[in-house]
Amino acid sequence: MNTPTSPSILQLKSHALSLFNTGITAADPYLAVQSCLSVEDQQLKLLLNSDDKTLYRTENWSKVHLIAFGKAACAMIKAAQEMIPAHLRSGIAIAVTNDENGTAIDGIEVISASHPLPDDRGLKAAIKCADYASLAQKNELVLVLISGGGSALIPYPVDSISLPDKITTTQLLLASGTTIQQINCVRKHLSQLKGGGLARLAAPADLHALILSDVLDDDLSAIASGPTVADATTFGDAINIIKAYSLWNKIPLSVQKHLELGLHGQALETPKPGEPVFANTTHTLIGSNALSLKAVFKAAQALGYHTIIYNKQLCGEAKQVAETWAQDAKQCLENAIDKPLALLAGGETTVTLTGNGRGGRNQEMALAFAIAAEKHELDNNWIFLSGGTDGRDGPTDAAGGITDSNTLKRIRNAGLDPLAMLNNNDSYTALKNSNDLIMTGATGTNVADLQILLIYPHS
Numbered sequence: 001m002n003t004p005t006s007p008s009i010l011q012l013k014s015h016a017l018s019l020f021n022t023g024i025t026a027a028d029p030y031l032a033v034q035s036c037l038s039v040e041d042q043q044l045k046l047l048l049n050s051d052d053k054t055l056y057r058t059e060n061w062s063k064v065h066l067i068a069f070g071k072a073a074c075a076m077i078k079a080a081q082e083m084i085p086a087h088l089r090s091g092i093a094i095a096v097t098n099d100e101n102g103t104a105i106d107g108i109e110v111i112s113a114s115h116p117l118p119d120d121r122g123l124k125a126a127i128k129c130a131d132y133a134s135l136a137q138k139n140e141l142v143l144v145l146i147s148g149g150g151s152a153l154i155p156y157p158v159d160s161i162s163l164p165d166k167i168t169t170t171q172l173l174l175a176s177g178t179t180i181q182q183i184n185c186v187r188k189h190l191s192q193l194k195g196g197g198l199a200r201l202a203a204p205a206d207l208h209a210l211i212l213s214d215v216l217d218d219d220l221s222a223i224a225s226g227p228t229v230a231d232a233t234t235f236g237d238a239i240n241i242i243k244a245y246s247l248w249n250k251i252p253l254s255v256q257k258h259l260e261l262g263l264h265g266q267a268l269e270t271p272k273p274g275e276p277v278f279a280n281t282t283h284t285l286i287g288s289n290a291l292s293l294k295a296v297f298k299a300a301q302a303l304g305y306h307t308i309i310y311n312k313q314l315c316g317e318a319k320q321v322a323e324t325w326a327q328d329a330k331q332c333l334e335n336a337i338d339k340p341l342a343l344l345a346g347g348e349t350t351v352t353l354t355g356n357g358r359g360g361r362n363q364e365m366a367l368a369f370a371i372a373a374e375k376h377e378l379d380n381n382w383i384f385l386s387g388g389t390d391g392r393d394g395p396t397d398a399a400g401g402i403t404d405s406n407t408l409k410r411i412r413n414a415g416l417d418p419l420a421m422l423n424n425n426d427s428y429t430a431l432k433n434s435n436d437l438i439m440t441g442a443t444g445t446n447v448a449d450l451q452i453l454l455i456y457p458h459s
Contacts, residue, residue: 357426
């Protein structure tokens with residue numbers, strides 16, 4: 001079979017960006033919410049499973065209270081408001097989101113707060129969410145709309161811990177290579193809302209959550225730290241995580257004291273599976289990384305690529321994952337693949353900070369892949385994209401990075417050493433100088449990260 005003529009890097013880049021946008025579009029929160037709500041006999045119906053259009057929940061609710069938080073909060077609450085009959089709206093409707101995604105909506109109290117580290121605006125918003133949930137009565141519905149970023153956007157530490165102390169603890173965890181599940185375990189045990197706390201406050205009202213997942217395995221207890229979901233973790237688990245990363249003597253004393261009190265049964269534990277507080281609580285998963293990855297797969301096939309899902313739940317240290325992927329890509333090509341190849345992944349890697357540069361896990365992975373591709377002599381025309389579907393990678397204004405076989409040359413021509421930049425966790429500066437940053441702005445959704453590797457075999 002004749003190998004197709006290799007396209008230019010610019011053509012490959014255009015394909016990769018198009019595929020990334022396909023994945024973002026597949027996680028549109030507005031459409032996802034509307035597809036799960038309907039009205040029959042002037043009463044709201046809630047789709048319980050997005051894959052089963054026949055399974056609904058409905059009651060004779062007298063009021064519906066709307067609470068939304070996360071990066072997709074505005075789009076989600078706007079969709080819900082439009083679907084709920086006017087006579088059921090309680091007048092309580094609050095959306096808490098990050099600054100980039102905040103937008104005014106008639107009839108909705110929209111509060112912008114900080115992400116990924118919480119701030120006082122988020123604390124005030126969290127207190128309002130707690131107060132609103134507590135107002136709900138029996139035979140009323142609290143409809144909670146949850147998306148990624150909610151953990152940071154509604155910080156409500158227990159009374160004995162200040163917000164700065166909780167922020168310090170979160171910063172230490174984020175910088176130590178902990179997984180999102182580990183971070184959430186700790187945060188749940190410092191919070192009044194996370195780990196089922198919001199469901200506890202809403203009882204005895206009915207509660208239903210529409211959830212846009214940004215975590216691997218779509219673990220509902222991990223998304224926004226599971227404010228409406230039972231928590232199987234304990235104070236002991238939280239302490240073990242902190243000690244495993246040698247952080248116990250670095251976290252504030254107030255956090256140490258609270259966790260130790262909890263360990264000995266002297267502080268309120270998070271509500272566990274089977275507790276009565278969850279008797280009237282249900283959930284619907286309305287979007288996820290897996291659904292976006294599926295859409296990208298179909299689109300890559302339509303473009304003529306031999307398409308392979310490299311990993312559905314990509315995790316691990318970004319630099320190490322990138323090097324392994326470069327080696328695997330070279331092996332694929334050596335197995336006589338003679339069509340253009342697309343290797344796709346979704347998930348969320350981690351970064352252990354050792355330098356003082358700027359960047360995020362996606363930019364670091366994109367730069368690391370370019371370095372690994374040179375090291376392992378992947379000399380085909382290739383494009384590697386790693387991007388956050390929310391449009392923001394770490395503490396930067398970039399969504400991620402998109403590198404190619406000429407990236408390192410462009411970085412060196414700018415007078416920079418790519419490996420030194422990577423070791424200093426300064427992928428943002430490196431990719432900015434090679435013009436390889438992905439700049440989407442806030443997308444209004446968040447279903448973790450997507451990775452796209454496009455390679456043409458040699459002509």
